[in-house]
């Protein structure tokens with residue numbers, strides 16, 4: 001089955017059902033800059049290698065860069081690969097992209113020892129700020145990698161249909177607890193024999209009311225549902241100021 | 242200080258001191274009001290490459306230093322003077338009779354607007370030798386220095402001796418460079434993959450010049466055949482650069498240091 | 511200058527490989543040595559660690575001990591610069607110092623840490639921060655020296671496990687075999703630090719030429735797994 005229209009579940013702020021593991025994650029990091037103004041919203045993007053995290057980052061930036069001040073921090077397995085992609089494609093000016101080296105362990109850098117990432121975010125604020133939005137991409141490793149609340153205010157977990165339609169069923173902290181689950185590359189579903197209906201059902205079983213969206217970034221405006229979600233988060237973030 | 246066990250105290254060796262003072266001669270050249278040596282350390286004025294520079298060559302009248310010897314060389318370049326010091330041949334550190342460590346202390350001072358080119362031939366640690374060398378340099382802020390140190394572990398085909406060499410350079414009273422290399426038997430890990438690996442010769446060339454304040458050079462990897470040697474030119478935290486070179490022999494190291502000097506040298510002033 | 515047993519557990523917190531101060535992304539030169547074929551098995555890893563311990567490790571341990579003993583951290587920072595000719599290694603030390611500062615201030619808030627953070631917003635050399643952190647945690651110079659010396663070898667050992675798929679038991683056994691040397695280096699460092707309270711030149715300056723040369727080459731690699 002092919003879903004023509006990517007679906008989101010904006011009712012995410014509804015009361016959590018018993019299966020839902022936690023409410024939208026407020027970051028434990030201070031929410032103000034040293035000068036007392038509210039800092040940028042930080043959104044993490046995790047998920048397996050090749051699922052489309054960098055493509056998602058690029059698409060979000062292209063959609064929002066005119067109206068928002070955005071910066072990106074990449075956490076690569078191999079240094080700078082993602083950062084180089086974003087640079088080559090002129091998604092953002094070079095001074096708005098920072099690559100953190102992770103010693104072959106991106107999940108350590110985004111979850112267990114976030115010091116290098118925090119420094120990268122603060123340096124970007126200092127050099128090109130004030131920023132509205134910082135996207136932190138994790139070099140993909142596995143399904144268990146999640147972002148620390150000390151680093152990001154919300155996280156998106158990106159999987160793709162090519163990885164097999166079993167991934168949502170398998171679950172793992174990324175799939176089941178991310179603030180937004182993106183199932184990407186729906187354009188490939190017929191080719192790889194992935195059943196999107198099954199994926200949606202399994203995801204719901206894992207995630208309760210937490211939103212899931214299906215995307216095909218190859219299609220024009222395929223990023224729209226993710227951008228809508230980001231806008232919503234931003235609105236909440238500014239409203240809370 | 243290093244992680245090397247202390248050697249027996251120096252006992253009956255030779256003690257010798259040499260002293261050089263260079264001052265402007267008032268006619269655009271450099272005079273040597275003090276040029277004193279003794280024992281194995283004999284500084285002689287020799288032909289200089291430039292008219293404004295005094296050239297001194299230290300002639301080793303005896304094989305030195307031997308275990309137990311204590312040599313000291315002081316040189317001061319007074320404001321505006323230019324001194325170049327070299328040596329006639331490589332210095333060979335040899336074992337003494339009672340296994341005592343030899344000491345060789347060099348004290349250099351370069352005043353405002355003065356220049357010192359300290360370019361001795363290599364120091365070779367012969368098998369069984371044990372030498373602790375210290376070089377301390379006090380630079381005025383407007384002083385210029387080119388200083389080379391080359392260390393070779395063992396004469397050709399010979400086991401290495403032990404060599405601990407500390408180079409401390411202050412500029413305007415503040416630490417600019419402080420490096421100690423400890424090599425040879427008894428030094429943990431010296432021939433391992435963090436320190437010298439298979440190389441048996443190393444060299445450092447320091448160029449300090451106020452010119453670098455405005456012309457900070459970048460790092461230069463001095464391309465070379467890794468089987469023969471490798472080297473890098475690095476800018477220090479102050480207005481100075483250091484070339485660090487490793488090679489299988491003294492010739493390779495010299496070649497790399499020369500390449501580094503060409504890559505970094507400020508215009509001759 | 512000895513540990514009081516009342517604070518010993520703080521040393522475990524500070525020296526824990528999971529202390530969130532950025533160390534996990536640094537190989538201490540091991541990645542470059544492995545790429546050059548110089549480190550390939552437990553024996554060569556041990557030789558590498560021994561050389562690093564006696565040079566960079568000793569210097570770091572003495573800086574940390576001196577900072578913990580109350581030497582002026584800004585002068586120690588300058589002394590660390592003079593002992594680090596490689597700009598890549600100076601940058602690494604400051605980056606790690608800044609990360610250590612963040613973790614230390616969260617764990618053991620202290621005016622000394624605040625003052626150094628204000629004076630060196632881009633980061634002071636990591637061992638200096640480590641020493642102040644140790645003092646803030648109620649630890650002494652010997653503890654600080656042990657933590658710094660241990661870090662000098664534990665980083666490369668962990669990196670070798672990741673890069674060479676080395677048997678982790680072998681790699682940890684290397685660290686265990688080095689333990690007596692670690693103790694000795696820490697003691698040497700403390701003795702030097704005590705003298706350094708009067709004369710900073712008493713701090714050791716032991717250098718490892720290959721580490722310096724390889725660090726610059728490594729920093730220029732377009733693709734690498736570790737930051738240093």
Ligand SMILES: Nc1nc2c(ncn2[C@@H]2O[C@H](COP(=O)(O)OP(=O)(O)O)[C@@H](O)[C@H]2O)c(=O)[nH]1
Pocket residue numbers: 047048049050051052053054055056082140158184185186187188215216217218
């Ligand atoms: N067919 C298809 N390919 C996609 C889509 N999104 C990303 N890709 C491709 O998938 C590959 C991996 O994407 P990338 O963003 O680098 O993955 P990351 O490792 O998660 O950052 C790239 O070749 C992308 O062009 C999609 O929606 N459909």
Ligand SMILES: [Mg+2]
Pocket residue numbers: 053054055082137139140
């Ligand atoms: Mg990517």
